[in-house]
Amino acid sequence: MSDVIVIDGCEINAWDDEVLDELVTGGVSGVHATCAVWEGPRDALRNLAAWNRRFRAPDALVELASTAADIRDAAARGRIAVLLGFQNTSPIEDDLELVEQFSTLGVRVMQLTYNIQNLVGGSCYEPSDSGLSRYGELVVGEMNRVRMLVDLSHVGERTSFDAIQVSQAPVAITHANPRSFLDNPRNKSDLLLKELAAAGGVVGCTLYPLFMAGGPAQTLDGFCAMIEQLCADIGVEHVAIGSDLTRKWSDAHLTWLRDGRWRPAADPPPVWPQWPSWFSSAADFPTLEQGLRDRGIGEQDVAAILGGNWMRLFGEVFGA
Amino acid sequence: MSDVIVIDGCEINAWDDEVLDELVTGGVSGVHATCAVWEGPRDALRNLAAWNRRFRAPDALVELASTAADIRDAAARGRIAVLLGFQNTSPIEDDLELVEQFSTLGVRVMQLTYNIQNLVGGSCYEPSDSGLSRYGELVVGEMNRVRMLVDLSHVGERTSFDAIQVSQAPVAITHANPRSFLDNPRNKSDLLLKELAAAGGVVGCTLYPLFMAGGPAQTLDGFCAMIEQLCADIGVEHVAIGSDLTRKWSDAHLTWLRDGRWRPAADPPPVWPQWPSWFSSAADFPTLEQGLRDRGIGEQDVAAILGGNWMRLFGEVFGA
Numbered sequence: 174m175s176d177v178i179v180i181d182g183c184e185i186n187a188w189d190d191e192v193l194d195e196l197v198t199g200g201v202s203g204v205h206a207t208c209a210v211w212e213g214p215r216d217a218l219r220n221l222a223a224w225n226r227r228f229r230a231p232d233a234l235v236e237l238a239s240t241a242a243d244i245r246d247a248a249a250r251g252r253i254a255v256l257l258g259f260q261n262t263s264p265i266e267d268d269l270e271l272v273e274q275f276s277t278l279g280v281r282v283m284q285l286t287y288n289i290q291n292l293v294g295g296s297c298y299e300p301s302d303s304g305l306s307r308y309g310e311l312v313v314g315e316m317n318r319v320r321m322l323v324d325l326s327h328v329g330e331r332t333s334f335d336a337i338q339v340s341q342a343p344v345a346i347t348h349a350n351p352r353s354f355l356d357n358p359r360n361k362s363d364l365l366l367k368e369l370a371a372a373g374g375v376v377g378c379t380l381y382p383l384f385m386a387g388g389p390a391q392t393l394d395g396f397c398a399m400i401e402q403l404c405a406d407i408g409v410e411h412v413a414i415g416s417d418l419t420r421k422w423s424d425a426h427l428t429w430l431r432d433g434r435w436r437p438a439a440d441p442p443p444v445w446p447q448w449p450s451w452f453s454s455a456a457d458f459p460t461l462e463q464g465l466r467d468r469g470i471g472e473q474d475v476a477a478i479l480g481g482n483w484m485r486l487f488g489e490v491f492g493a
Numbered sequence: 494m495s496d497v498i499v500i501d502g503c504e505i506n507a508w509d510d511e512v513l514d515e516l517v518t519g520g521v522s523g524v525h526a527t528c529a530v531w532e533g534p535r536d537a538l539r540n541l542a543a544w545n546r547r548f549r550a551p552d553a554l555v556e557l558a559s560t561a562a563d564i565r566d567a568a569a570r571g572r573i574a575v576l577l578g579f580q581n582t583s584p585i586e587d588d589l590e591l592v593e594q595f596s597t598l599g600v601r602v603m604q605l606t607y608n609i610q611n612l613v614g615g616s617c618y619e620p621s622d623s624g625l626s627r628y629g630e631l632v633v634g635e636m637n638r639v640r641m642l643v644d645l646s647h648v649g650e651r652t653s654f655d656a657i658q659v660s661q662a663p664v665a666i667t668h669a670n671p672r673s674f675l676d677n678p679r680n681k682s683d684l685l686l687k688e689l690a691a692a693g694g695v696v697g698c699t700l701y702p703l704f705m706a707g708g709p710a711q712t713l714d715g716f717c718a719m720i721e722q723l724c725a726d727i728g729v730e731h732v733a734i735g736s737d738l739t740r741k742w743s744d745a746h747l748t749w750l751r752d753g754r755w756r757p758a759a760d761p762p763p764v765w766p767q768w769p770s771w772f773s774s775a776a777d778f779p780t781l782e783q784g785l786r787d788r789g790i791g792e793q794d795v796a797a798i799l800g801g802n803w804m805r806l807f808g809e810v811f812g813a
Contacts, residue, residue, distance in 0.1 A: 215534045215586075222590030266535075270542030277598055 178202045178248055179458050180480040182377030182415025183326070183348035185210070185260070185430070188227070192420045192454075193234045193253065199458035202248040202480065203238060205347055205415070208280070209259040210287050211433035214271060217264035221278050224257060237279050241488040256487075258282030258347075260327065262293045262312060269311050276319040281491060282347065283316060284324035285309065285336060288431070294332030297358045298437075302329030310339055317341045322490045325369070326359075326377075326415070333365055342490045343373030348415035350378055351406075354399045355386040363406065370411035375486045377415020378403065382446035384417075389447040393464040396449075400478060401468050409474045413482045414461065419445075420454060498522045498568055499778050500800035502697030502735025503646070503668035505530070505580070505750070508547065512740045512774075513554045513573065519778035522568040522800065523558060525667055525735070528600070529579040530607055531753035534591060537584035541598050544577060557599050561808040576807075578602030578667075580647065582613045582632060589628075589635050596639040601811060602667065603636060604644035605629060605656060608751065614652030617678045618757075622649030630659055637661045642810045645689070646679075646697075646735070653685055662810045663693030668735035670698055671726075674719045675706040683726065690727035695806045697735020698723065702766035704737075709767040713784040716769075720798065721788050729794045733802045734781065739765075740774060 179200050185207040186192045196204060208224065209217040228237050238244045238254035247254035257279045265271035265283075272283075285305075286296040293309035295302030305313065313336055316323055323344040325333040337344055346369060352360040361369075366376060378400055385391040404412050422430065424445065431443040451460050458479070465475045499520050505527035506512045516524060528544065529537040548557050558564045558574035567574035577599045585591035585603075592603075605625075606616040613629035615622030625633065633656055636643055643664040645653040657664055666689060672680040681689075686696060698720055705711040706719075724732050742750065744765065751763040771780050778799070785795045 213535070214538055218534055218538075218591055218594050219588055222588070222594055225590065225593055268539055268542070270545065271538055273545055274538050274542055274598060278594060279597075 177462070177476040178244070178480040178484060179462075180244070180413070180483040181205065181418070181455060181458075182345070182375075182413055182483055183207065183258075183379075184416060184418040184420075184455070186418055187421035187423075187426070189421060195420070195454040195456040196253050197234060198456035199454070201253060201455050201458055203244040203254040203256065203483070204455075205256040205258050205282055207260050208257050209264050210261055210430055211263055212261075213266060214264050214268075217259065217275065218278070221257060221275075221280070224255065224279075228255075239279065239281060240491045240493060241484050242493065244484065244487070256281045258284070258324065260284045260324070261287035262291055263287070265312070267292055267308065269308075269315050272312065272315040272321065273319050276321050280321065282322045282324050282345070284326055284347075285312070285328045285332060287327050288433070294335070295329030297327055297329050299329055302331040304331045305335035305339060309336075313339045314341075320491050322486070330362060330365055333361075334368060337368050337372050337374070340372070343375070343486060344369065345374055345486060346376040346415075348377050348379040348381065348417040350384050350399065351403055353402075355384060357384055359384050366403070366407050370407035373486075373489065375411050375413050375482050376403070376407075377413045377483075379415055379417045380449070380452045381417040381419075382448055385449070389449045391449055393449075393451040393460065394467065397461075397464040397468045397470075400465065401470060404470075404474065404478070409477055410482055410485070412478050414479060416452070416455065418455060497782070497796045498564070498800040498804060499782075500564070500733070500803040501525065501738070501775060501778075502665070502695075502733055502803055503527065503578075503699075504736060504738040504740075504775070506738055507741035507743075507746070509741060515740070515774040515776040516573050517554060518776035519774070521573060521775050521778055523564040523574040523576065523803070524775075525576040525578050525602055527580050528577050529584050530581055530750055531583055532581075533586060534584050534588075537579065537595065538598070541577060541595075541600070544575065544599075548575075559599065559601060560811045560813060561804050562813065564804065564807070576601045578604075578644065580604045580644070581607035582611060583607070585632070587612055587628065589631050592632065592635040592641065593639050596641050600641065602642045602644050602665070604646055604667075605632070605648045605652060607647050608753070614655070615649030617647055617649050619649055622651040624651045625655035625659060629655075633659045634661075640811050642806070650682060650685055653681075654688060657688050657692050657694070660692070663695070663806060664689065665694055665806060666696040666735075668697050668699040668701065668737040670704050670719065671723055673722075675704060677704055679704050686723070686727050690731035693806075693809065695731050695733050695802050696723070696727075697733045697803075699735050699737045700769070700772045701737035701739075702768055705769070709769045711769055713769075713771040713780065714787065717781075717784040717788045717790075720785065721790060724790075724794070724798070729797055730802055730805070732798050734799060736772070736775065738775060
């Protein structure tokens with residue numbers, strides 16, 4: 174691996190030593206780790222505490238990062254920087270002030286909705302999206318105040334447009350692809366991606382098979398061609414990676430991740446997708462890097478896509 | 494008021510501008526403010542957030558303190574330093590790791606039990622006290638690790654002795670009196686007070702009327718005589734003030750404070766006690782100071798009792 178700073182914009186693993194070793198093998202310097210999907214405040218506290226335990230383990234490979242500088246420092250020490258994040262606003266419930274509390278506890282990223290409509294806005298899977306609620310506007314404002322990154326990955330289109338407009342800081346889509354690559358509710362329209370970019374945001378292209386055309390049969394070159402096209406469409410400085418790796422979860426846990434405490438009547442039971450042969454863990458980041466090079470993308474742009482763009486966004490949103 | 498640093502070891506007010514002004518009038522530099530009595534993690538988060546709001550209000554009179562140095566700095570700026578505390582371990586439930594989470598959020602003091610037996614140990618009101626539970630031992634150890642002060646004010650005697658023995662740092666009784674002054678379950682035996690002192694701890698003598706002989710009829714001189722005697726018994730460096738002021742609460746709230754979600758069958762409905770004419774708010778700290786002087790207690794000892802001893806303990810327990 175080159176001396177590029179590699180950042181994975183989203184992983185949601187059942188973290189263990191092997192998963193952490195995969196990050197080391199892949200040369201990943203920083204990862205945004207999901208600490209809540211459906212959890213309320215109580216269980217979110219517990220999930221964050223599990224990371225504290227990992228951070229203070231003897232010979233820990235990981236350390237807490239709150240700023241772009243923290244990621245650079247961790248990389249210099251050969252350790253992996255972890256940005257703690259929520260893929261839902263469920264941990265703050267209806268209590269705006271919990272945004273700051275979780276920020277104090279290290280949470281730097283929060284997705285406005287997960288797979289269902291919530292207090293803040295509409296999800297990408299809802300038949301109708303209300304847009305950002307009144308409470309949602311306050312949440313985005315409070316996130317801006319405490320410098321927490323707004324994530325729109327699972328958020329409905331209308332709510333996403335509203336959030337981009339309301340937010341005083343650039344926002345992210347940490348893990349999704351363009352709908353032009355695969356027409357799926359979790360992927361994003363060209364217009365949304367352009368507005369995100371116009372507001373200084375970054376999209377992390379995802380390797381999650383269900384959101385790639387052809388699923389696990391998609392090729393490395395095809396995925397990199399999609400990235401190349403997206404760079405042409407919205408500007409290379411707004412394009413990054415957010416693998417959405419889900420390493421080591423049990424089948425039982427999948428139902429929790431996907432459906433939480435109930436399943437929409439129309440939805441089939443969830444199954445784990447197969448990952449593409451060329452990307453099945455963070456250890457495959459060098460393969461991805463080579464794939465981008467093989468498209469003829471220049472060194473500087475490859476470095477921007479693999480981590481530089483996240484670092485720029487983190488610097489802007491999190492401050493010093 | 495002299496240039497003594499005055500610390501109130503415990504107040505549990507319905508805080509408003511008038512209550513804060515009383516602290517200013519009383520020359521109080523630091524106060525340990527109760528942020529939970531029966532609350533679980535969710536509501537404890539919310540109560541702590543209310544303090545964040547006060548701390549960042551324009552022209553705030555109060556600021557968060559985590560160390561003795563913070564209190565000195567706040568005093569130098571003419572602001573009141575607030576140590577956040579819990580009068581129960583209910584905010585951590587059965588989850589040891591929440592100790593660190595609440596510590597990160599600013600909680601510096603935690604009482605092991607409130608008015609009923611809990612996961613950690615026995616309360617002073619229980620007919621039988623199990624002593625510190627196995628979980629309780631872990632909690633004290635974790636509090637030591639994150640430098641949180643153990644408070645025994647409402648804790649049963651046997652659990653208190655256990656905690657003093659198990660704790661690797663000195664502990665506090667932030668608000669109680671000697672049983673020799675008034676024989677009440679909330680007051681402390683001579684032996685316990687001596688063990689507390691031998692381990693480097695501090696007891697904050699309380700003005701709460703129910704725990705003073707004669708209640709509101711107790712005189713300033715009588716209260717100060719009790720303090721003088723306590724200093725003779727356990728050493729002046731272990732004696733301080735913890736008023737237990739309960740300013741501005743409604744009658745309805747009293748039931749919550751005293752009984753939580755149920756009332757022991759034998760207990761009568763609680764009523765607010767009348768406070769003594771010479772101490773009805775923090776504005777009366779100068780009266781208390783004068784009362785100590787009138788007993789012939791020397792300047793240095795008066796300063797130690799009014800705040801110096803808390804500062805020494807905070808320095809030792811919280812570190813730099």
